[in-house]
Amino acid sequence: MKRFTRLHSKLITIVAMLALLPAFAAAEDTPAKIAVFHLDGSVTEKPMGEMGFSFGNEPTTLKEMIDQFEAAKNDNEIRAILITVGRPQLGLAQIQELRQAIIDCGKPVYVHVDSLSTGIYALASAAKHICVTPTGDVWVMGFYMETPYLKNLLDKLHLEADFVHIGDYKSAGETLYRTEPSEPAEANMNWLLDGLYEALLKMIADGRFHGDIDKARNAVNNAPYNAEEALKAGLIDSVKFRQDLTAELKKKYGENLKFVHNYGAEGGPDLDFGNPFAIFQVFADMMKGEEKTKEPTIAIIHVEGTIVTGQEQPNPFGGSSGAFSTTIRKALDKAADDDLVKAVVLRVDSPGGSALASEIIYDAIQRIREKGKPVVASMGNVAASGGYYVSCGTDKIIADPATITASIGVVGGKIVTTEMWNSIGINWHAYQRGDSADLMANARKWNESERQRITDWMNEVYAVFKGHIEEHRKDKLAKPLDEMAGGRVFTGAQALNLGLVDELGTLDDAIEQAADLASIADYEIRVLPKPRGLFDFLRESLDGGQEEDSVSVNIDFAKQIFSSRTSLFEAVLPAIKALDPERTAILTQTLMRLNLIHSENVILMTPQDFLLRYN
Numbered sequence: 001m002k003r004f005t006r007l008h009s010k011l012i013t014i015v016a017m018l019a020l021l022p023a024f025a026a027a028e029d030t031p032a033k034i035a036v037f038h039l040d041g042s043v044t045e046k047p048m049g050e051m052g053f054s055f056g057n058e059p060t061t062l063k064e065m066i067d068q069f070e071a072a073k074n075d076n077e078i079r080a081i082l083i084t085v086g087r088p089q090l091g092l093a094q095i096q097e098l099r100q101a102i103i104d105c106g107k108p109v110y111v112h113v114d115s116l117s118t119g120i121y122a123l124a125s126a127a128k129h130i131c132v133t134p135t136g137d138v139w140v141m142g143f144y145m146e147t148p149y150l151k152n153l154l155d156k157l158h159l160e161a162d163f164v165h166i167g168d169y170k171s172a173g174e175t176l177y178r179t180e181p182s183e184p185a186e187a188n189m190n191w192l193l194d195g196l197y198e199a200l201l202k203m204i205a206d207g208r209f210h211g212d213i214d215k216a217r218n219a220v221n222n223a224p225y226n227a228e229e230a231l232k233a234g235l236i237d238s239v240k241f242r243q244d245l246t247a248e249l250k251k252k253y254g255e256n257l258k259f260v261h262n263y264g265a266e267g268g269p270d271l272d273f274g275n276p277f278a279i280f281q282v283f284a285d286m287m288k289g290e291e292k293t294k295e296p297t298i299a300i301i302h303v304e305g306t307i308v309t310g311q312e313q314p315n316p317f318g319g320s321s322g323a324f325s326t327t328i329r330k331a332l333d334k335a336a337d338d339d340l341v342k343a344v345v346l347r348v349d350s351p352g353g354s355a356l357a358s359e360i361i362y363d364a365i366q367r368i369r370e371k372g373k374p375v376v377a378s379m380g381n382v383a384a385s386g387g388y389y390v391s392c393g394t395d396k397i398i399a400d401p402a403t404i405t406a407s408i409g410v411v412g413g414k415i416v417t418t419e420m421w422n423s424i425g426i427n428w429h430a431y432q433r434g435d436s437a438d439l440m441a442n443a444r445k446w447n448e449s450e451r452q453r454i455t456d457w458m459n460e461v462y463a464v465f466k467g468h469i470e471e472h473r474k475d476k477l478a479k480p481l482d483e484m485a486g487g488r489v490f491t492g493a494q495a496l497n498l499g500l501v502d503e504l505g506t507l508d509d510a511i512e513q514a515a516d517l518a519s520i521a522d523y524e525i526r527v528l529p530k531p532r533g534l535f536d537f538l539r540e541s542l543d544g545g546q547e548e549d550s551v552s553v554n555i556d557f558a559k560q561i562f563s564s565r566t567s568l569f570e571a572v573l574p575a576i577k578a579l580d581p582e583r584t585a586i587l588t589q590t591l592m593r594l595n596l597i598h599s600e601n602v603i604l605m606t607p608q609d610f611l612l613r614y615n
Helices: 007-023 062-074 092-105 118-124 151-156 183-208 213-221 227-232 242-253 278-288 325-337 355-370 386-391 418-423 448-473 492-498 507-518 534-543 557-562 568-579 581-600
Strands: 033-044 078-089 109-117 129-139 144-146 160-166 258-261 297-304 341-350 352-354 375-384 396-399 404-406 410-416 489-491 524-528 602-605 611-613
Touching (some): 062 078, 092 118, 129 227, 151 160, 325 341, 352 355, 489 492
Parallel strands (some): 033 258
16 A cells, blocks of 8 residues: 655645644544545546646546545445536546446435536436536537548548458548448447447436436437426436535534545645654655555556557656557566466556557466466456457456447558658659568558458458457357457447456456455555656666666656657647647547557557547
């Protein structure tokens, strides 16, 4: 367990404790308490380490939020929970996991909001009481999905997409060479959206209409509502300002009711106020780092973001740009070699990526299993294509009902740029040695012979992918794999019915399953590689090295902080974002996929980048 928290939390705690010292008095009777949680900003999967001077802007992890609910559940002094809502950024699977945490808490949960979107309403529907500010609104509108098609843009730029996809439903390249989806691609997206929509209606029906799906569907179809209309429709329980709700709670639980804000978050350090130099000890301890555990451990290893080859380049202020195969492989190898690690939970929130990187991670998982240590995959918002590839070889796969998964297929191709260069007056003259030296060059399209060679190669990758699934899930599949592969995408609930996953559940469920498979009852949880931040970098700079389970630092520290490069696209992006931020984010994601294709040639990615509006 970590002994210390982020720097700013410690400093704030120290200042607050110093300010309150004169006011300490004899304790009175303990009043009733309500734990207050505020949902706002990003919710990440992977811990980011101590962020240093981030002044409260660092994201909260999903696990931290669920642990806060668990702490409130087990705290006899906590009589109820109050959730206030800002503008949280939550995926559908994260919404389902937090919703389950509300249900499992077993204590009355009150939610106060100024406005409700579809996703946040699905979360709030599990609460005992939903209160909306007067003049507030309820936008329970369902889902709206859009997919960009860039062929006309590429035509204007004199660029030509030359792609091969294995599987009729593996339509990742279509966005570059079509202006609309193919028939299989459209069927795939509709099947996926049907599954997500049914999951949404079930959450609303279970929470507000005693399981009546038709009432939930009718409520969604008649949205939006103002606060009073939502109250009449049975979607919410009261219309009040926040202070009026808290006054009502005081009447219910007693005038001495105490609201405990940020309940369950990591507290500050133990500080000896009799020692004027105590604060220097705090800084010394921060530089010292984390003490090693001696208890049986379940390791959580995150596969978050696009799967790519190579080593993660860490940021001293937290965060990373993908799931790097070398970094994850090292973490898996450490888990295999560490006698204290008894089981591993692979938390996957990834649309896939490099076929090679996916195989590297898959192979490292098998080495853990060969040592008799169970590995359980926990699927988050997305675990598709390469994300499913790395999951299929685990001992058990647990998904959320709204997880987007499968997409078993392969895509590869290139963008031909010659006409673009010609159009702006630049001509390239090529020299070549070797008949296939220009196979992946951007100068021309493949001829038929070359296209067949690429297709044969991709079919081999596809066969390996399917072979892994057949090896590990053959007896569990509901029908022949070819009827579920080919790039088809499913929700977690649909994948369960097909035998592609084993259970529906949360990250905590996956941890419990891993403990059961390892036959351990008491254990600690450790994230590998250890999240690292500014003070880890400073300590390693002073020590001249890094801890063995950390991400290796092979970057210039000062350069990482103070220098940056800006592309032309990044320069104009702010102006485009201001006009249409959501579409711009999807377009950026699609263009980034081109970079991955260029570097990896063959990728295992979700069929399409799509905009799904529900928040």
